[in-house]
Amino acid sequence: MAQIRPLSEALTGTSVDVPAGQPVLQVDDLVLRFGGTTAVGGVSFDVQRGELFAVIGPNGAGKTSIFNCLSGVYRPQEGRVRFLGEDLLGLKPDVVADRGVARMFQNIELFDNLTVLDNLMLGRHQHVGYGMLAGMLWVGRAKRAELDNRRIVEDIIDFLEIEAFRKLPVGMLPYGVKKRVELGRALAMEPKLLLLDEPVAGMNVEETEDMARFILDIRTELELAMIMVEHDMGLVMDLADRILVVDFGKPIALGTPDVVSNDPEVIRAYLGEGDDGPDLQTEAATAAAVTTEEAGR
């Protein structure tokens, strides 16, 4: 059996070669309207290599619309998106994915009847690199590429600790494991930017902690740039390097968890959600205390 490789050796395609100080992604003045509704109203931010960047905001604030603009689902009326120095806007979702932007979907987009292994192999489809005839005859480059892809997928399965489920149809799996497979499918694409769309939505505490650990390991091992949209404020305050807060499509704050959670406008936007809204300052203080405690260990 092949030895387990560190993720950085398995997924070499994720490494980016950006000059110091240059962002992986640069978003300028993005505007997206649906008739009279401005879903995204002048949003700008950048994401650096190895950065976990979060976008938060109350329901309907425009977070999903921003993701849809980045991944080519929507074409914004105004603005510019530069990814590794090239324009991304106007490209179709499959072309955006081929350029290196993968998305882990909130509503898991896997094939329920296929096994974990086959779902992850589908994530490799843009890396096949051989013609149809060679593929059908299982010769030469096709055979080599298939074996390479298989090995990469097995490494991802090991990394995500889902070996026990590899031959099972995804439809049979518990929700938390499905979300891990969804993350694995996105990783299998060897992205240079990973979009995490509510990665812990619907998860219990233990599943959330596991997912948080995988996200942190991905950042450390691959130095991957990631953008996360998430309602779990504890997770966001704990993991994110920087946070963009949007409300009614407009950016209202951008900065570290500490800065953002003390911003009066952000507190107002969240308190406006009612008594059940998250207490951002408590979440940020708890996250800081945990980080300090971990550093002292």
Ligand SMILES: Nc1ncnc2c1ncn2[C@@H]1O[C@H](COP(=O)(O)OP(=O)(O)OP(=O)(O)O)[C@@H](O)[C@H]1O
């Ligand atoms: N396809 C669409 N057609 C019309 N309006 C839309 C469409 N998609 C989003 N909107 C509107 O744009 C605004 C922003 O929606 P969006 O889904 O981006 O918010 P969100 O912050 O992701 O919300 P949530 O946290 O509830 O998922 C909302 O007013 C929404 O109704």
